[in-house]
Amino acid sequence: MVHPATRRAVLQTRTALDTLLDIGFIFPPRETEVRGRGIWTGRNLGPADVAKLLSRAAAANARGAAIFIRLGPSARDGHPGIVMLDDLNAEAVARVASDGLQPALTVETSPGNFQVWIKLITAGELPYPVVRVAVKRLAELYGGDPRAVSPMQPGRLPGFTNRKPKYRKANGSFPFVRLVDASGRVASAGEDLLTEVKAHLAAQRGRGPGFARETPPVAAVSGCPPTTDDFDVLDGIRHVQEARIRAEVQRGTRPLEASSPSELDFAAVVVALEEGVSGSTLEAWLTARRPEKAAGYAALTIQNADRHVRALASTPQSPGRP
Structure with missing residues (x-):
């Protein structure tokens, strides 16, 4: 059974991002394994699809799996301009907002550690290379995890527990991944960032001002x-x-x-x-x-x-x- 608070957190998350999502259950590695087992739906999930998966997600979470979301597979062909920054502290989250990159979704994954999802555009799609450079630059600016800069970077789904062993409490329980804010707003400085990124890419390809970095021959x-x-x-x-x-x-x-x-x-x-x-x-x-x-x-x-x-x-x- 899915707790009502979990259901509300997932619904607010889905509403704030307002795009097709994929859900994954990431199980910890077994004794003989180095990597855990990731089970993703591999589908573009709408609101009803997400709701149907909540019971399965709750059962997997109870068995030790972390519950993640990422943009649906269709983002590979047309990216909706939503990026995720991982491993930010509270000060960095405040700076992100004050710099005009107000998060559409803010999640506390463990005490004092945050993930923020930022909508760079109101509607439409962005080229994948543009998104890749944008999220990499944002991670550098705000101290995000430099390894978590994929345009389809997974983030923890609020309402479920963070099952990392280091967060296990004395009573054996784990902290919940907490939904901090789900405004769903578009970042006011998103277009400015994209303009800067596109100019940077144009310069690299020799089609704009500045130093033209070598482009692969193929x-x-x-x-x-x-x-x-x-x-x-x-x-x-x-x-x-x-x-x-x-x-x-x-x-x-x-x-x-x-x-x-x-x-x-x-x-x-x-x-x-x-x-x-x-x-x-x-x-x-x-x-x-x-x-x-x-x-x-x-x-x-x-x-x-x-x-x-x-x-x-x-x-x-x-x-x-x-």
């Missing part, structure tokens, strides 16, 4: 050319996946062939697709990073990874799924 693969920042992000994703997979191979939980360069590419592309990186950007990145591969390698890797992501999203959800 940028023409995409209608909206990726920048070296995009490639840096993807290099980082691959590095993390390589470290994870090699550690699992060393422990004997994965076969040796799982650490081959092609398998590492595949693992990185899977994560990137889940974070909403476009196929054209991934194709440009793979083509640049793996020039020794035959024509079609990048497209085939992305195709197989996309099939894998879709299969995971459509698999019946249960706590035991890896």
Whole structure:
């Protein structure tokens, strides 16, 4: 049974963001695992869909799962301009608001730690690279977690408990993720930030004033050319996946062939697709990073990874799924 206070918090959250969402249940790692198990619906959830999932979310939370939300998969093709900053303190939250970036949603994830969701535009869609640069800049300005800067960054859903072991109380209970404010307002300085970001990107591509940073030579693969920042992000994703997979191979939980360069590419592309990186950007990145591969390698890797992501999203959800 879902507590009425939890139901109210979720409803207010959904109303404040006013966009299609995805919900995930993130279970802690088992004794032999390094990473936890993330179970996402992989769907664009409207208000009625979210309401139907609350009982399942409450049951998963009781079994130790953290309950997260992120923008629905459709944001990969047309981003609604809603970004999330993670790990802010109260002073930073106040500065965000006073600087004209008033949050549409403020959540206290644990005592003294906050996440804020900011609406940069009133309506319409934004190019994915613009959102990526905007959220990265906001995190730098206000001291947000620099690792949590995906345009589809998940945030904790208010009304459920934060099950991190370090927050466990003496009586065995956990603190609730608390809804602080759900104004739903659009940031008054959002358009100014976007103007600055677009000018910065134009300068990088040599189409505007200022220093034109080198653009990857295969940028023409995409209608909206990726920048070296995009490639840096993807290099980082691959590095993390390589470290994870090699550690699992060393422990004997994965076969040796799982650490081959092609398998590492595949693992990185899977994560990137889940974070909403476009196929054209991934194709440009793979083509640049793996020039020794035959024509079609990048497209085939992305195709197989996309099939894998879709299969995971459509698999019946249960706590035991890896």
